[in-house]
Amino acid sequence: MVCTDIHSALAPVLARYDQDQVVFVVDENLRSSSVLSRYFIGISSVLLPVHESQKSLETVQRIWDFFFESNLTRRGLVVAVGGGVLTDLAGFAAATYKRGVDCLNIPTTLLAMTDASTGGKTGFNYRGLKNSIGLFAPPVETLIWPGWLETLPPQQFLSGYAEMLKTGLVDVRRDDVRCTKGDGLWEALLRYDLDTTPLDALAPLIEACVAAKERVVAADPHEDGLRKVLNFGHTFGHALEEIQMVNGKSSNGKWLHGYAVLYGMIAELYLSVVKLGCPKEPLQQLTRLMTDYYGRPQCKCSDRAALIALMQQDKKNERAAQINCTLIRSVGDPVINQVITPAEAGEALDYLFSL
Amino acid sequence: MVCTDIHSALAPVLARYDQDQVVFVVDENLRSSSVLSRYFIGISSVLLPVHESQKSLETVQRIWDFFFESNLTRRGLVVAVGGGVLTDLAGFAAATYKRGVDCLNIPTTLLAMTDASTGGKTGFNYRGLKNSIGLFAPPVETLIWPGWLETLPPQQFLSGYAEMLKTGLVDVRRDDVRCTKGDGLWEALLRYDLDTTPLDALAPLIEACVAAKERVVAADPHEDGLRKVLNFGHTFGHALEEIQMVNGKSSNGKWLHGYAVLYGMIAELYLSVVKLGCPKEPLQQLTRLMTDYYGRPQCKCSDRAALIALMQQDKKNERAAQINCTLIRSVGDPVINQVITPAEAGEALDYLFSL
Numbered sequence: 001m002v003c004t005d006i007h008s009a010l011a012p013v014l015a016r017y018d019q020d021q022v023v024f025v026v027d028e029n030l031r032s033s034s035v036l037s038r039y040f041i042g043i044s045s046v047l048l049p050v051h052e053s054q055k056s057l058e059t060v061q062r063i064w065d066f067f068f069e070s071n072l073t074r075r076g077l078v079v080a081v082g083g084g085v086l087t088d089l090a091g092f093a094a095a096t097y098k099r100g101v102d103c104l105n106i107p108t109t110l111l112a113m114t115d116a117s118t119g120g121k122t123g124f125n126y127r128g129l130k131n132s133i134g135l136f137a138p139p140v141e142t143l144i145w146p147g148w149l150e151t152l153p154p155q156q157f158l159s160g161y162a163e164m165l166k167t168g169l170v171d172v173r174r175d176d177v178r179c180t181k182g183d184g185l186w187e188a189l190l191r192y193d194l195d196t197t198p199l200d201a202l203a204p205l206i207e208a209c210v211a212a213k214e215r216v217v218a219a220d221p222h223e224d225g226l227r228k229v230l231n232f233g234h235t236f237g238h239a240l241e242e243i244q245m246v247n248g249k250s251s252n253g254k255w256l257h258g259y260a261v262l263y264g265m266i267a268e269l270y271l272s273v274v275k276l277g278c279p280k281e282p283l284q285q286l287t288r289l290m291t292d293y294y295g296r297p298q299c300k301c302s303d304r305a306a307l308i309a310l311m312q313q314d315k316k317n318e319r320a321a322q323i324n325c326t327l328i329r330s331v332g333d334p335v336i337n338q339v340i341t342p343a344e345a346g347e348a349l350d351y352l353f354s355l
Numbered sequence: 356m357v358c359t360d361i362h363s364a365l366a367p368v369l370a371r372y373d374q375d376q377v378v379f380v381v382d383e384n385l386r387s388s389s390v391l392s393r394y395f396i397g398i399s400s401v402l403l404p405v406h407e408s409q410k411s412l413e414t415v416q417r418i419w420d421f422f423f424e425s426n427l428t429r430r431g432l433v434v435a436v437g438g439g440v441l442t443d444l445a446g447f448a449a450a451t452y453k454r455g456v457d458c459l460n461i462p463t464t465l466l467a468m469t470d471a472s473t474g475g476k477t478g479f480n481y482r483g484l485k486n487s488i489g490l491f492a493p494p495v496e497t498l499i500w501p502g503w504l505e506t507l508p509p510q511q512f513l514s515g516y517a518e519m520l521k522t523g524l525v526d527v528r529r530d531d532v533r534c535t536k537g538d539g540l541w542e543a544l545l546r547y548d549l550d551t552t553p554l555d556a557l558a559p560l561i562e563a564c565v566a567a568k569e570r571v572v573a574a575d576p577h578e579d580g581l582r583k584v585l586n587f588g589h590t591f592g593h594a595l596e597e598i599q600m601v602n603g604k605s606s607n608g609k610w611l612h613g614y615a616v617l618y619g620m621i622a623e624l625y626l627s628v629v630k631l632g633c634p635k636e637p638l639q640q641l642t643r644l645m646t647d648y649y650g651r652p653q654c655k656c657s658d659r660a661a662l663i664a665l666m667q668q669d670k671k672n673e674r675a676a677q678i679n680c681t682l683i684r685s686v687g688d689p690v691i692n693q694v695i696t697p698a699e700a701g702e703a704l705d706y707l708f709s710l
Contacts, residue, residue, distance in 0.1 A: 099491055315454070
């Protein structure tokens with residue numbers, strides 16, 4: 001839920017647990033957050049780094065160890081406060097600690113608010129592959145407080161906005177799910193002012209994206225079919241992220257997921273045009289946003305073969321070595337399980353690198 | 356399901372998957388099993404040790420690595436063939452690999468057939484605590500073929516039989532779930548000939564135990580309440596196992612779980628008599644089985660305090676440091692969430708060590 005006051009939203013949840021059975025797992029960037037400090041008095045907490053490079057089994061072990069040292073029982077509550085890397089790690093650790101303890105997500109980045117902290121995906125990177133070990137383990141609740149975004153660096157904001165744009169491209173446009181009267185989520189997102197990023201106009205867009213994602217997840221929690229629409233942009237995006245061709249970096253040097261997804265969406269929109277006859281307009285609109293705000297990917301054409309090989313190993317593939325994408329026929333009309341040949345993947349990369 | 360021919364039971368399950376997407380995780384003791392060898396031609400397999408000491412995160416990593424090296428996708432099947440340690444490890448690795456791949460259990464020990472491979476508990480030992488990291492992740496199917504038991508060492512047989520005795524003690528004795536006309540599972544188990552261990556008379560007892568466990572698990576899959584009846588004997592049993600006071604060892608030196616559970620049941624039957632007025636008869640019957648077949652625990656009274664401390668850390672506890680047991684009012688009438696004081700726990704240990 002999107003809340004206007006994090007304290008009054010958190011209090012009734014914490015009241016359901018014994019006070020000595022609530023532990024906090026917190027992004028170390030929030031060490032000095034005045035919003036949080038009141039909760040740390042007398043409550044166990046651990047501060048964790050949030051680099052993508054530390055989204056590892058070792059960090060999961062640190063969290064497990066912290067739970068054991070806090071004498072957390074199965075009746076306890078883990079409160080995960082931070083970005084998507086942190087909530088993914090804490091969610092996995094909580095779901096596997098003593099066969100599962102409750103986890104509450106408090107996402108503090110736009111990316112985590114609109115994507116990572118809803119839908120129950122948890123996990124970590126293993127053997128250099130993103131989220132290749134993990135679980136579907138929904139949090140007991142997700143408290144979204146846009147106030148965190150006031151101090152979010154612009155690159156982090158844009159990273160989250162890319163996932164919102166993805167939701168706008170794939171959200172099925174039925175009358176009952178339209179974001180604003182007269183047009184859809186995609187148009188509303190294009191109209192939002194990315195220069196001044198007003199929070200009051202952003203809150204309803206966050207709500208619409210979370211609601212769109214929740215509808216999809218409720219219909220297909222374990223990604224057997226429909227949920228794959230949310231993977232739009234991610235087949236290419238994950239490979240670009242794994243090979244570190246992403247342009248946007250956070251202040252701590254972490255590669256930003258949303259930038260990779262934005263580049264991935266351009267490659268996959270190109271394939272949507274070529275293979276499914278999608279109109280060119282969304283591709284042009286997204287390319288304009290890239291040049292105006294995100295910048296081009298860090299292109300090294302010599303990485304082309306490695307990118308294709310990474311896509312062939314993607315966990316989203318139904319068959320070994322066969323690249324699987326979600327594409328769109330038009331905005332709001334996604335098509336899952338599109339098999340891409342290595343040649344087609346190369347063509348889409350060439351297009352992306354030519355921009 | 357209990358089957359009379361493992362090959363004809365396995366074939367239709369394997370047929371549901373692409374052949375290159377089936378991998379075997381096999382107990383290394385079965386290396387030369389003629390039953391299995393036909394499946395290993397052209398199919399990826401890994402042989403794993405099954406010592407309790409190797410029920411570790413490192414072994415889970417070995418299994419994950421094997422899955423990646425086999426190019427297993429999310430549409431694949433993991434076939435776990437072995438005892439409970441192996442099916443617990445393979446089940447956890449499968450449930451977390453790429454957020455979950457199907458797992459088929461083929462238990463080869465009596466313990467795994469009647470307990471570990473049904474009910475979906477998976478996991479490994481961490482920080483010296485049994486199964487302290489894990490998940491509820493039911494297999495797609497469990498194929499029970501009693502033929503494996505022909506070559507099972509007697510200690511392994513007795514270890515499994517102890518878990519069957521536990522099921523007999525806690526299974527609710529309603530007319531519709533009676534094992535044999537006129538009396539219950541407990542009496543039928545006491546009548547079974549442990550000197551000659553005939554397989555034909557054992558098969559219906561295995562079926563009754565699996566059915567009893569499945570009824571409990573279906574009613575409470577995540578152990579929020581009722582399922583705790585299956586923990587009878589395990590609060591003391593796990594502590595005895597962790598401190599290695601178990602008498603029975605397998606040929607490879609592994610401490611046998613069922614022996615620990617049998618000693619644990621004697622301690623918890625003692626508490627059932629003292630605290631809940633349970634008749635003494637089942638305690639006497641179980642003690643007789645211990646002296647006739649299992650032998651006494653390896654008693655070192657100096658470990659008494661350490662055993663109590665271990666029980667206070669048990670993941671089954673609802674509150675930190677409070678020992679939680681399942682006890683029985685009589686055979687077939689279990690009572691969950693009985694809080695035991697350290698003094699009572701000590702008294703039960705004194706009784707057990709005095710036998």
